[in-house]
Amino acid sequence: MKDPRRLLDGDGTDEQRALLRAGALEEPSHDGRARVLAALGVAAPSLAASSAQAQSTAAGGAAAGSGALSVTKLAVLALGSAALLGTGALLWPRGETATGRDARTQVSAPESAPQRGGEPPADPAHHVAPTGSVALEIEALERVRSELAHKDGQAALAALRRYASAHPRGVLAHEADVLRVEALVIDGDAPAALELAQQLLRRHGDSPHRARLEALARQAGAPAAQ
Protein backbone atom coordinates (compact mmCIF):
# COMPACT_ATOMS: atom_id res chain seq x y z
CA MET A 1 0.00 0.00 0.00
CA LYS A 2 1.56 3.24 -1.12
CA ASP A 3 1.30 6.30 1.06
CA PRO A 4 -0.39 9.35 -0.42
CA ARG A 5 1.65 12.49 -0.86
CA ARG A 6 1.69 14.64 2.22
CA LEU A 7 -0.36 17.78 2.21
CA LEU A 8 2.79 19.70 2.95
CA ASP A 9 4.45 18.23 -0.11
CA GLY A 10 1.87 19.58 -2.45
CA ASP A 11 -1.35 17.70 -2.01
CA GLY A 12 -2.87 20.36 0.20
CA THR A 13 -4.15 23.79 -0.62
CA ASP A 14 -1.91 26.79 -0.02
CA GLU A 15 -3.81 27.53 3.14
CA GLN A 16 -3.49 24.00 4.44
CA ARG A 17 0.20 23.93 3.67
CA ALA A 18 0.78 27.23 5.42
CA LEU A 19 -0.97 25.98 8.54
CA LEU A 20 0.87 22.67 8.56
CA ARG A 21 4.18 24.36 7.89
CA ALA A 22 3.69 26.52 10.95
CA GLY A 23 3.20 23.40 13.05
CA ALA A 24 6.06 21.55 11.43
CA LEU A 25 8.46 24.38 12.16
CA GLU A 26 7.96 24.28 15.89
CA GLU A 27 10.90 22.58 17.53
CA PRO A 28 11.72 21.64 21.10
CA SER A 29 14.50 23.47 22.82
CA HIS A 30 17.75 21.66 23.32
CA ASP A 31 17.53 22.34 27.03
CA GLY A 32 14.38 20.28 27.33
CA ARG A 33 16.05 17.16 26.07
CA ALA A 34 19.07 17.80 28.25
CA ARG A 35 16.82 18.09 31.28
CA VAL A 36 15.27 14.72 30.48
CA LEU A 37 18.70 13.15 30.19
CA ALA A 38 19.71 14.74 33.45
CA ALA A 39 16.62 13.46 35.19
CA LEU A 40 17.37 10.00 33.88
CA GLY A 41 20.92 10.17 35.12
CA VAL A 42 22.47 10.32 31.69
CA ALA A 43 25.11 12.88 30.89
CA ALA A 44 24.06 15.21 28.15
CA PRO A 45 27.07 16.36 26.18
CA SER A 46 25.42 19.65 25.48
CA LEU A 47 25.27 20.40 29.17
CA ALA A 48 29.00 20.65 29.32
CA ALA A 49 28.73 23.61 27.03
CA SER A 50 26.34 25.30 29.34
CA SER A 51 28.49 24.86 32.40
CA ALA A 52 28.68 28.54 33.07
CA GLN A 53 24.95 28.79 33.35
CA ALA A 54 24.74 25.72 35.50
CA GLN A 55 27.50 26.96 37.71
CA SER A 56 25.74 30.20 38.35
CA THR A 57 22.74 28.16 39.38
CA ALA A 58 24.77 26.30 41.95
CA ALA A 59 26.51 29.42 43.10
CA GLY A 60 23.17 30.94 43.81
CA GLY A 61 22.43 28.01 46.03
CA ALA A 62 19.07 27.50 44.49
CA ALA A 63 17.84 25.46 41.65
CA ALA A 64 16.94 27.33 38.54
CA GLY A 65 13.75 26.86 36.67
CA SER A 66 10.21 26.86 37.81
CA GLY A 67 8.72 23.70 36.43
CA ALA A 68 5.51 22.81 38.12
CA LEU A 69 6.20 19.11 38.15
CA SER A 70 8.21 17.38 40.77
CA VAL A 71 10.17 15.56 38.11
CA THR A 72 11.29 18.86 36.80
CA LYS A 73 12.49 19.86 40.20
CA LEU A 74 14.43 16.66 40.28
CA ALA A 75 16.06 17.48 36.99
CA VAL A 76 16.82 20.97 38.10
CA LEU A 77 18.40 19.61 41.24
CA ALA A 78 20.46 17.40 39.03
CA LEU A 79 21.64 20.37 37.05
CA GLY A 80 22.58 22.14 40.23
CA SER A 81 24.42 19.08 41.45
CA ALA A 82 26.43 18.91 38.29
CA ALA A 83 27.22 22.52 38.48
CA LEU A 84 28.64 22.19 41.93
CA LEU A 85 31.27 19.95 40.48
CA GLY A 86 32.37 22.84 38.40
CA THR A 87 32.00 21.24 35.03
CA GLY A 88 28.40 21.49 34.14
CA ALA A 89 28.35 18.01 32.66
CA LEU A 90 26.60 15.68 34.95
CA LEU A 91 25.19 12.50 36.19
CA TRP A 92 27.65 10.23 34.61
CA PRO A 93 27.06 6.80 36.03
CA ARG A 94 29.90 4.46 36.74
CA GLY A 95 30.63 1.94 34.04
CA GLU A 96 27.74 2.50 31.73
CA THR A 97 25.26 5.08 30.77
CA ALA A 98 22.12 4.94 32.79
CA THR A 99 19.22 4.45 30.49
CA GLY A 100 16.75 4.10 33.24
CA ARG A 101 17.57 0.57 34.28
CA ASP A 102 20.21 1.92 36.62
CA ALA A 103 18.74 5.31 37.10
CA ARG A 104 16.22 4.33 39.71
CA THR A 105 14.21 7.45 39.61
CA GLN A 106 11.37 5.74 41.42
CA VAL A 107 8.83 7.25 39.14
CA SER A 108 5.77 5.33 40.09
CA ALA A 109 4.95 3.64 36.89
CA PRO A 110 1.59 2.40 35.77
CA GLU A 111 0.37 -0.88 37.12
CA SER A 112 1.37 -2.86 34.10
CA ALA A 113 3.69 -2.21 31.26
CA PRO A 114 2.21 -3.10 27.93
CA GLN A 115 3.41 -6.04 26.00
CA ARG A 116 3.93 -5.56 22.31
CA GLY A 117 0.84 -4.02 20.86
CA GLY A 118 -0.71 -3.65 24.27
CA GLU A 119 -2.24 -0.62 25.85
CA PRO A 120 0.03 2.00 27.35
CA PRO A 121 -0.28 2.79 31.02
CA ALA A 122 -3.25 4.65 32.32
CA ASP A 123 -2.77 8.26 33.20
CA PRO A 124 0.87 8.27 34.20
CA ALA A 125 0.63 11.95 35.00
CA HIS A 126 -0.80 10.97 38.34
CA HIS A 127 1.85 8.43 39.15
CA VAL A 128 5.01 10.44 39.30
CA ALA A 129 6.31 10.40 42.82
CA PRO A 130 7.74 13.59 44.22
CA THR A 131 11.00 12.01 45.26
CA GLY A 132 13.27 9.30 44.00
CA SER A 133 16.61 7.79 44.77
CA VAL A 134 18.31 10.06 42.28
CA ALA A 135 16.86 13.01 44.10
CA LEU A 136 18.13 11.55 47.37
CA GLU A 137 21.56 11.08 45.86
CA ILE A 138 21.55 14.66 44.71
CA GLU A 139 20.58 15.82 48.16
CA ALA A 140 23.37 13.78 49.69
CA LEU A 141 25.89 15.29 47.32
CA GLU A 142 24.50 18.73 48.01
CA ARG A 143 25.48 18.18 51.63
CA VAL A 144 28.97 17.24 50.50
CA ARG A 145 29.14 20.37 48.43
CA SER A 146 28.00 22.43 51.35
CA GLU A 147 30.83 21.08 53.50
CA LEU A 148 33.27 21.75 50.70
CA ALA A 149 32.01 25.29 50.42
CA HIS A 150 32.87 25.68 54.11
CA LYS A 151 36.31 24.23 53.42
CA ASP A 152 35.64 21.40 55.83
CA GLY A 153 37.31 18.45 54.18
CA GLN A 154 36.70 16.06 57.06
CA ALA A 155 32.98 16.79 57.14
CA ALA A 156 32.81 16.45 53.37
CA LEU A 157 34.54 13.08 53.51
CA ALA A 158 32.14 11.97 56.22
CA ALA A 159 29.20 13.06 54.07
CA LEU A 160 30.69 11.13 51.18
CA ARG A 161 30.94 8.02 53.34
CA ARG A 162 27.28 8.40 54.21
CA TYR A 163 26.48 8.81 50.53
CA ALA A 164 28.42 5.66 49.62
CA SER A 165 26.73 3.74 52.37
CA ALA A 166 23.25 4.84 51.37
CA HIS A 167 23.84 4.50 47.62
CA PRO A 168 26.37 1.72 47.04
CA ARG A 169 25.50 1.60 43.35
CA GLY A 170 24.50 5.19 42.95
CA VAL A 171 24.14 6.69 39.54
CA LEU A 172 26.09 9.69 40.79
CA ALA A 173 28.99 7.62 42.06
CA HIS A 174 31.38 9.21 39.62
CA GLU A 175 30.35 12.66 40.73
CA ALA A 176 30.87 11.55 44.31
CA ASP A 177 34.37 10.39 43.41
CA VAL A 178 35.18 13.78 41.93
CA LEU A 179 33.93 15.44 45.07
CA ARG A 180 36.07 13.06 47.10
CA VAL A 181 39.15 14.27 45.28
CA GLU A 182 38.18 17.81 46.11
CA ALA A 183 37.54 16.90 49.74
CA LEU A 184 40.94 15.26 50.00
CA VAL A 185 42.59 18.33 48.55
CA ILE A 186 40.84 20.56 51.05
CA ASP A 187 41.68 18.17 53.86
CA GLY A 188 45.33 18.44 52.94
CA ASP A 189 45.76 14.85 51.86
CA ALA A 190 47.41 15.69 48.56
CA PRO A 191 48.90 12.23 47.86
CA ALA A 192 45.51 10.54 48.28
CA ALA A 193 43.80 13.24 46.21
CA LEU A 194 46.34 12.88 43.44
CA GLU A 195 46.16 9.12 43.44
CA LEU A 196 42.37 9.12 43.24
CA ALA A 197 42.31 11.81 40.56
CA GLN A 198 44.77 9.89 38.41
CA GLN A 199 42.87 6.69 38.99
CA LEU A 200 39.63 8.32 37.86
CA LEU A 201 41.27 9.88 34.84
CA ARG A 202 42.61 6.49 33.80
CA ARG A 203 39.32 4.76 34.40
CA HIS A 204 37.11 7.45 32.90
CA GLY A 205 39.20 9.10 30.25
CA ASP A 206 36.15 10.56 28.60
CA SER A 207 34.61 11.75 31.81
CA PRO A 208 32.76 15.02 31.52
CA HIS A 209 34.61 15.93 34.71
CA ARG A 210 38.01 15.43 33.15
CA ALA A 211 38.97 19.08 33.18
CA ARG A 212 37.91 19.35 36.79
CA LEU A 213 39.90 16.28 37.76
CA GLU A 214 42.96 17.55 35.95
CA ALA A 215 42.69 20.86 37.76
CA LEU A 216 42.35 19.09 41.11
CA ALA A 217 45.30 16.88 40.30
CA ARG A 218 47.38 19.94 39.53
CA GLN A 219 46.20 21.49 42.74
CA ALA A 220 47.29 18.37 44.57
CA GLY A 221 50.78 19.01 43.36
CA ALA A 222 51.51 17.02 40.28
CA PRO A 223 50.48 16.83 36.65
CA ALA A 224 47.48 14.72 35.90
CA ALA A 225 47.77 11.35 34.29
CA GLN A 226 47.50 11.41 30.54
Added chain:
Amino acid sequence: MVERDYRLIWRLLRRLGVHEHAVDDAAQQVFLVAAERLTDIAPASERSFVFGTALRVAQSLRRKHSREDPSADTDLSASSLPGPDELSEQRRARERLDRIIEQLPLDLRTVFILFELEGLSSPQIAELVAVPLGTVASRLRRARERFAELVADERASRVPEKGPR
Protein backbone atom coordinates in the same frame (compact mmCIF):
# COMPACT_ATOMS: atom_id res chain seq x y z
CA MET B 1 15.50 6.41 23.38
CA VAL B 2 15.57 10.04 24.47
CA GLU B 3 18.00 10.93 21.72
CA ARG B 4 15.89 9.18 19.12
CA ASP B 5 12.38 10.06 20.18
CA TYR B 6 12.47 13.25 22.21
CA ARG B 7 11.74 15.50 19.26
CA LEU B 8 8.87 13.35 18.05
CA ILE B 9 7.34 13.09 21.50
CA TRP B 10 7.73 16.80 22.23
CA ARG B 11 6.13 17.80 18.93
CA LEU B 12 3.39 15.25 19.33
CA LEU B 13 2.57 16.57 22.79
CA ARG B 14 2.43 20.11 21.45
CA ARG B 15 0.09 19.22 18.61
CA LEU B 16 -2.02 17.17 20.98
CA GLY B 17 -2.70 20.37 22.83
CA VAL B 18 -0.14 20.49 25.62
CA HIS B 19 0.61 24.13 26.30
CA GLU B 20 4.01 25.39 25.23
CA HIS B 21 4.88 26.24 28.83
CA ALA B 22 4.06 22.72 29.98
CA VAL B 23 5.41 20.66 27.14
CA ASP B 24 8.98 20.30 28.40
CA ASP B 25 7.70 18.94 31.69
CA ALA B 26 5.28 16.66 29.89
CA ALA B 27 7.99 15.24 27.66
CA GLN B 28 10.18 14.67 30.67
CA GLN B 29 7.37 12.89 32.42
CA VAL B 30 6.89 10.58 29.45
CA PHE B 31 10.51 9.49 29.45
CA LEU B 32 10.73 9.10 33.21
CA VAL B 33 7.77 6.76 33.12
CA ALA B 34 9.36 4.85 30.25
CA ALA B 35 12.67 4.64 32.07
CA GLU B 36 11.01 3.18 35.12
CA ARG B 37 9.30 0.51 33.08
CA LEU B 38 12.08 -0.19 30.65
CA THR B 39 12.77 -3.66 31.95
CA ASP B 40 9.10 -4.57 31.61
CA ILE B 41 8.56 -3.33 28.10
CA ALA B 42 8.63 -5.96 25.39
CA PRO B 43 11.76 -5.76 23.26
CA ALA B 44 11.45 -3.46 20.26
CA SER B 45 8.27 -1.90 21.54
CA GLU B 46 9.92 0.85 23.56
CA ARG B 47 8.90 3.46 21.05
CA SER B 48 5.35 2.26 21.04
CA PHE B 49 5.29 2.42 24.83
CA VAL B 50 6.71 5.94 24.89
CA PHE B 51 4.23 7.03 22.29
CA GLY B 52 1.30 5.55 24.21
CA THR B 53 2.51 7.19 27.38
CA ALA B 54 2.73 10.51 25.57
CA LEU B 55 -0.90 10.19 24.51
CA ARG B 56 -1.97 9.56 28.10
CA VAL B 57 0.12 12.38 29.46
CA ALA B 58 -1.28 14.77 26.87
CA GLN B 59 -4.83 13.80 27.70
CA SER B 60 -4.21 14.09 31.39
CA LEU B 61 -2.59 17.50 31.12
CA ARG B 62 -5.34 18.79 28.92
CA ARG B 63 -7.93 17.68 31.44
CA LYS B 64 -5.95 19.26 34.25
CA HIS B 65 -5.47 22.45 32.28
CA SER B 66 -9.18 22.66 31.57
CA ARG B 67 -10.02 22.21 35.24
CA GLU B 68 -7.52 24.79 36.37
CA ASP B 69 -8.24 27.36 33.72
CA PRO B 70 -11.65 27.02 32.13
CA SER B 71 -11.05 30.19 30.18
CA ALA B 72 -7.99 28.79 28.45
CA ASP B 73 -9.89 27.69 25.38
CA THR B 74 -11.63 31.00 25.12
CA ASP B 75 -8.33 32.79 25.32
CA LEU B 76 -6.90 30.63 22.61
CA SER B 77 -9.87 31.34 20.45
CA ALA B 78 -9.49 35.02 20.93
CA SER B 79 -6.01 34.90 19.53
CA SER B 80 -7.44 34.20 16.10
CA LEU B 81 -8.28 37.87 15.98
CA PRO B 82 -5.56 40.19 14.81
CA GLY B 83 -3.09 39.69 17.59
CA PRO B 84 -0.68 41.95 19.39
CA ASP B 85 2.35 43.03 17.47
CA GLU B 86 4.64 40.56 19.13
CA LEU B 87 2.59 37.64 17.84
CA SER B 88 4.30 36.59 14.70
CA GLU B 89 2.46 35.39 11.66
CA GLN B 90 3.96 31.98 12.20
CA ARG B 91 2.71 31.83 15.74
CA ARG B 92 -0.78 32.85 14.75
CA ALA B 93 -0.80 30.20 12.05
CA ARG B 94 0.33 27.62 14.57
CA GLU B 95 -2.38 28.58 16.99
CA ARG B 96 -4.91 28.37 14.22
CA LEU B 97 -3.62 24.94 13.27
CA ASP B 98 -3.89 23.81 16.87
CA ARG B 99 -7.45 25.04 17.15
CA ILE B 100 -8.35 23.16 14.02
CA ILE B 101 -6.70 19.86 14.69
CA GLU B 102 -7.90 19.72 18.26
CA GLN B 103 -11.37 19.37 16.79
CA LEU B 104 -10.36 16.14 15.13
CA PRO B 105 -11.19 13.01 17.10
CA LEU B 106 -8.09 11.78 18.90
CA ASP B 107 -7.63 8.67 16.77
CA LEU B 108 -7.77 10.69 13.55
CA ARG B 109 -5.70 13.51 15.00
CA THR B 110 -2.91 11.19 16.04
CA VAL B 111 -2.56 9.60 12.63
CA PHE B 112 -2.85 12.97 10.93
CA ILE B 113 -0.09 14.51 13.05
CA LEU B 114 2.23 11.57 12.65
CA PHE B 115 1.78 11.43 8.90
CA GLU B 116 1.42 15.05 7.87
CA LEU B 117 3.65 16.78 10.39
CA GLU B 118 6.11 14.16 11.52
CA GLY B 119 6.54 12.48 8.17
CA LEU B 120 6.11 8.94 9.42
CA SER B 121 5.07 6.32 6.92
CA SER B 122 1.85 4.37 7.28
CA PRO B 123 3.63 1.18 8.37
CA GLN B 124 5.53 3.14 11.01
CA ILE B 125 2.31 4.67 12.26
CA ALA B 126 0.59 1.29 12.28
CA GLU B 127 3.31 -0.10 14.48
CA LEU B 128 3.34 2.89 16.77
CA VAL B 129 -0.40 3.11 17.22
CA ALA B 130 -0.78 -0.67 17.17
CA VAL B 131 -3.49 -0.77 14.52
CA PRO B 132 -3.62 -2.48 11.11
CA LEU B 133 -2.24 -0.68 8.10
CA GLY B 134 -5.71 -0.39 6.60
CA THR B 135 -6.93 1.38 9.70
CA VAL B 136 -4.14 3.91 9.38
CA ALA B 137 -5.11 4.53 5.77
CA SER B 138 -8.77 5.01 6.56
CA ARG B 139 -8.06 7.23 9.55
CA LEU B 140 -5.73 9.36 7.47
CA ARG B 141 -8.31 9.70 4.73
CA ARG B 142 -11.04 10.72 7.15
CA ALA B 143 -8.69 13.03 9.02
CA ARG B 144 -7.78 14.82 5.79
CA GLU B 145 -11.39 15.23 4.82
CA ARG B 146 -12.30 16.58 8.22
CA PHE B 147 -9.22 18.81 8.31
CA ALA B 148 -10.20 20.37 4.99
CA GLU B 149 -13.71 21.01 6.29
CA LEU B 150 -12.45 22.51 9.51
CA VAL B 151 -10.01 24.80 7.72
CA ALA B 152 -12.81 26.02 5.49
CA ASP B 153 -15.20 26.47 8.42
CA GLU B 154 -12.61 28.31 10.41
CA ARG B 155 -11.84 30.61 7.51
CA ALA B 156 -15.51 31.28 6.95
CA SER B 157 -16.01 32.14 10.59
CA ARG B 158 -13.24 34.72 10.36
CA VAL B 159 -14.44 36.52 7.24
CA PRO B 160 -17.36 38.44 8.79
CA GLU B 161 -15.03 39.95 11.34
CA LYS B 162 -13.05 41.58 8.60
CA GLY B 163 -15.92 42.54 6.36
CA PRO B 164 -17.67 45.93 6.16
CA ARG B 165 -20.29 46.61 8.79
